[in-house]
Amino acid sequence: MKLMIYLSSFLLLALPAIAQENTRPTLDIQQLMERLFPIQDEDLDYEALYELLLELYQNPLDINRVTADELLATYLLAPTQIQALIDHRNTWGEFLSIYELQSLPNWDSTTLVTLLPFLTLENTTTSSKTFFERLRSEENNFLVFRHRQTWELRKGYTKNDSTLNPTSRYLGDPNDLFLRFRVQHAKDFSMGLILEKDAGEVLTWDPKTNRYGFNFASFHFTRYGIGKWKTISLGDFQASFGQGLVFGAGFSLGKGAETVPTVRRSSLGILPYTASIETGFFRGIGLTRKMGPWQSSLILSSIGKDGRVTESSDSLGTAPQTLTSLSQTGLHRSLSELSTKNQVRETNLGSNLQYSAQSGRWSAGLNFLHTQFSIPWIRNATSYNAFDFSGQSNQVGSLYANLSWKNFAFFGESARSRSQGQGTVLGLVSSLSRTVDFSLLWRSYDRHLHSLYATAFAESTRPSNERGVYLGFQLKPSATLKLNAYVDFFTFPWLKFRVSAPSNGQEWLVRWSYQPQKTRLVTVQFKQERKMRNLSEEVEYTPTQQVGTILKNHAQASLELDISTELTSRSRILWNQVSFNQKKTQGWMLVQECSYSWGNWKLIARMALFDTDTFDNRLYGYEQNAVGTFAIPAFSGRGSRQYLLAQYRIHSRLTAYFRIAQTYYTDREVISSGMQEISGPKQTDTVLLLRYALH
Amino acid sequence: MKPSLIFCLWLMFSSQTSAQIDLSTQAFGAKSQGLGTTKLYHRDAWSLANNVGALARITESEIGITVDQRFGIQELSTAALSGVFKSQKGSIGIGIARFGGELFNQHRLELGLGTTRGILSFGLKAGWFQTHIEGFGTGNAFQFSLGGLAELGPKFFFGTQLTNVNQAKISTYSSQSLPTLLQMGTTYLPSKNVEIHAELEKDLDHPPIFKLGLQYSLEKWVILRTGIHSYPTALNFGLGLQKKNYGLDYGYGQNTALGRTHHLSLFLKR
Secondary structure (H helix, E strand, O other): OOOOHHHHHHHHHHHHHHOOOOOOOOOOHHHOOOOOHHOOOOOOOOOHHHHHHHHHOOEEEEEEOOOOHHHHHOOOOOOHHHHHHHHHHHHOOOOOOOHHHHHHOOOHHHHHHHHHEEEEEOOOOOOOOOOHOOOOOOOEEEEEEEEEEEEOEEEHHHHHHHHHHHOOEEEOOOEEEEOOOOOOEEOEEEEEEEEEOOOOOOOEEEEEHHHHEEEEEEEEEEEEEEEEEEEEEEEHHHHHHHEOOEOOOOOOOOOOOOOOHHHHHOOOEEEEEOOOOOOEEEEEEEEEEEOOOOEEEEEEEEEEEEEEEEOOOOOOOOEEEEEEOOOOOOOOOHHHOOOOOEEEEEEEEEEEEEEEEEOEEEEEEEEEEEEEEEEOOOOOOOOOOOOOOOOEEEEEEEEEEEEEEEEEEEEEEEEEEOOOOOOEEEEEEEEEEOOOOEEEEEEEEEOOOOOHHHHHHHOOOOOOEEEEEEEEEEEEOOOOEEEEEEOOOOOOEEOOOOEEEOOOEEEEEEEEEEEEEEEEEEEEEEEEEEEEOOOOOOOOOHHOOOOOEEEEEEEEEEEEEOOOOEEEEEEEEEEEEEEEOEEEEOOOEEEEEEEEEEEEEEEEEEEEEEEOOOOHOOEEOOOOOOOOOOOEEEEEOEEEEEEEEEEEEEEEEEEEEEEEEEEEEEEOOOOOOHHHHEEEOOEEEEEEEEEOOOO | HHHHHHHHHHHHHHHHHHHOOOOOHHHHHHHHHOOOOOOOHHHHHHHHOOOHHHHHHHOOOOOEEEEEEEEHHHHEEEEEEEEEEEOOOEEEEEEEEEEEEEOOEEEEEEEEEEEOOOOOOEEEEEEEEEHHHHHEEEEEEEEEOOOEEEEOOOOOOEEEEEEOOOOEEOOOOOEOOOOEEEEEEEEEEOOOOOEEEEEEEEEOOOOOOEEEEEEEEEEEEEEEEEEEOOOOOOEEEEEEEEEOEEEEEEEEEOOOOOOEEEEEEEEOOO
């Protein structure tokens, strides 16, 4: 749990800077994330996670005010360490220096160094300057422009011919444009604007099709600490309270290589929305007011959502509209996709009431969320979605609590939706001794639990139709060795997509890392997943359907080597095996990456070869990219993948990133399918990003 | 009709879940059951039944009783009584166990000896094994087992046990053997209040079973346990409460396909 000693070398360099006022050590969040969540998974939304960690980092915790819940949210501390901090503060009063932490039981310099970027001692100083003066003089502001493009011609951009449905042809050009402005000051204010045009979309002003310039625009303005108002957020925001059964803030960590701390979620409250993913946030007003130990929040949101609307005529001859599906992609490239844009208005009214004990040891709260759609949402009926949400409005409420006791941090939340569906998650995180950390999580979600903004711990993508127990374990017998393991047992009481029977499964992981020196890290990891799936390709239930077991083994070994301060090397081998329907298939991928930095330059180059038998054997490779840009591509088939990323600091205010990546397949002449199809065995993508600091 | 049905049921269970249920393969005592059915390290009244090699490592003489209730089926329950006694030269243990119901049942009477030489403790036990099937008759067999536990360091132990060395059959008239097992495992004690156990158990006729157990003493008298094992995959939890010289252990097993098991033990030390 006191992870990331790896980072310490990096941070140690920054340590002397602390003495200066207002200067905290900087943290490479991308690096932090890769260390925290090295298992690539399509479920994990790296961009959302990055924005969240950035948010945490940019709003450091005041060690004289911080609660156990907030400290756990950093995922860097063990419950014993948190308890030690709180005990010390309750007994001896306020800390005078951050370095006092070093003397606490179970704290060491490594922990402190890792945590420094997240901590502060500052009291919220009321500056004599007015808000607008502070806004104008704020140094933490920047402008980002990004251009991305795939250079091979996709079918969607070709001239129309009679064989293709004309409504699916892309209207726009293949340029992907992104523009962002952000200015913020910790615990004072944050303001940001994002404009985005995906590849294939058109830059046009056309109110008829709900297009106003850029296809996606997001704005937020947030103020912190105005009198008793802890947060006032206008525009786009997210909410995170409890274990995410009602307010999940669009991200879930759950299972990963960091097996112990990430199962617990913290109530981060109302957060500005700063990612460019086009779903999963609120648009309107979010308010939090603090009154002593009490804190209440109110959420008012109204947002247009993309969805497929059909008109069904009834016996009276009227044609009521119904929504058959909500689109999550945010893509509006063709007439067909455009016809789904902004088809339904979703209004949310949410509230939270939270009590935090003065001692910082426990907290409890209530959540409530009412969601109203402008037209009823009636899914196309299938047996596996028979219990999913249907209707025009939903209400969901929950009760949650956190308790820190001895070396244990207990947490839980129980929710109930209008459909009478219930869901409960209970768990604990603990340091059993200095070298052993342990976590346990139990969850039970009814198949008819409907919570539209939930991201609680689950094997499925949503907390519904699932029961399970998770055990996480970490052993650190010495400063150089670390062993992580988890096992998760789950059952799905109702059918699922491609599983036409109630099913169950297990998943376990063992990860061993060895770091003899700060510049060398070896990790070896094995993961096994056993689940069920229909033997035939059919997704829907048929009486003759047979369900079989699908067993996936995944192994990975990697070596990270810092040869000198300028030159680093990363080597990785990935292997998997899938057994299904009496067939065994394999996948391999070998990755070699080097980075070199000198002066204002940094260059990263990668070469990878992959060879997988089937799509089920696909392998994910975390790739370096321009700052704040994420893509976790999956590779299947046979071929090579290479990229070159260059970073150049043009001057103190302007930094440029350029990346060119190419995938070359030797087993096919056509890449992808449908409108995305590329004729030819290679795909080339570029990213150009400019980051300009205005001050 | 009925006896044969029960016999079929037993054969089915004994082949699918042999490590769970059969008298010669099951883990004895709720402590072991709460720790993923790991057997090799525990030093208590059940050392005789679980690993005779650990018998010499007991610190006090102890007697215990245990009952196991499985999947809500009376015919799959076990009851056992065991006593281990420490002396200057070594330890001696005696135990009796019963498995099954009216129509099918097994009894076992065991006697074992254990001693320590340097870092190695080892032991030998002999058991008289009776299998009774209503309408089919009764079979008797003798089986011998060997075990050892080595202290590799203050925090590391290695244990091994060979059960049914003589590969005894259920009876002289039967071709069906009693299970022959070889187990190996390590125990790591990272601190005073934490124990970590990892074991591998191979039955002659079945795939190997991998077991993991984690024990944490919250207080001297409150002990929390959890564990997992494969084939069949199950998750275990356990709670131990003990006063100076007596106490109880409870073990819980969750098997996704078959259901739940409950285990309760009481012990008295001197």
